[in-house]
Amino acid sequence: PIIAMLGFLVGLIMAFQGAVLMKQFGAETYIADFVGISVARELGPLITAIIVAGRTGSAFAAEIGTMKVNEEIDALTTMGLDPVRFLVVPRVTAATLTTPLLAVMTNLFGMAGGAVVMKALGFPLITYVNRLFAAVTSTDFISGLVKALVFGLLITSAGCLCGLRTGEGASAVGNSATRAVVRSITMIVIADGAFAVLLY
Numbered sequence: 001p002i003i004a005m006l007g008f009l010v011g012l013i014m015a016f017q018g019a020v021l022m023k024q025f026g027a028e029t030y031i032a033d034f035v036g037i038s039v040a041r042e043l044g045p046l047i048t049a050i051i052v053a054g055r056t057g058s059a060f061a062a063e064i065g066t067m068k069v070n071e072e073i074d075a076l077t078t079m080g081l082d083p084v085r086f087l088v089v090p091r092v093t094a095a096t097l098t099t100p101l102l103a104v105m106t107n108l109f110g111m112a113g114g115a116v117v118m119k120a121l122g123f124p125l126i127t128y129v130n131r132l133f134a135a136v137t138s139t140d141f142i143s144g145l146v147k148a149l150v151f152g153l154l155i156t157s158a159g160c161l162c163g164l165r166t167g168e169g170a171s172a173v174g175n176s177a178t179r180a181v182v183r184s185i186t187m188i189v190i191a192d193g194a195f196a197v198l199l200y
Helices: 002-025 028-069 072-078 083-120 125-135 138-164 172-199
Strands: none
Touching: 002 028, 002 083, 028 072, 028 083, 028 125, 028 138, 028 172, 072 083, 083 125, 083 138, 138 172
């Protein structure tokens, strides 16, 4: 629900801001191009990644950090079980595969937000949909999904690593969760810059 709401609002706001500018040139139909391409390429994966970092990355760091503080990870090692295999790999795999699905949802709701503005400007919905199909290519869509996949891997890896490096004391788990979010968002921005250079 959070991702759906944010995607819708971002699409709505972008379309509205674009409409104010494009109306001066009589180019309101290009709002669909503007919203579709920017959401599919950039904003959909980025918004999804930030929400996943704030919610899932910090949760992974807190869960694994609590296990470390309670010596549950030491107990696994004592029993001859690899903590990374049992605690990290399933979390990283699940969240990495789920992030692109959430990005698709963000894209759909972002484009729906743009449709609301176009409808309010008096354009029929079919015009908006046709412009979307003409402007947003499969390359835009797939590159956004690849970004989301990489972002998911970075977020979950950072969260689990911070959890495994949790120190001792009452504030250690909270510090790990905070570090996980900060590192995740930093890595997301760096990776996004690299993608921008490589893809576009």
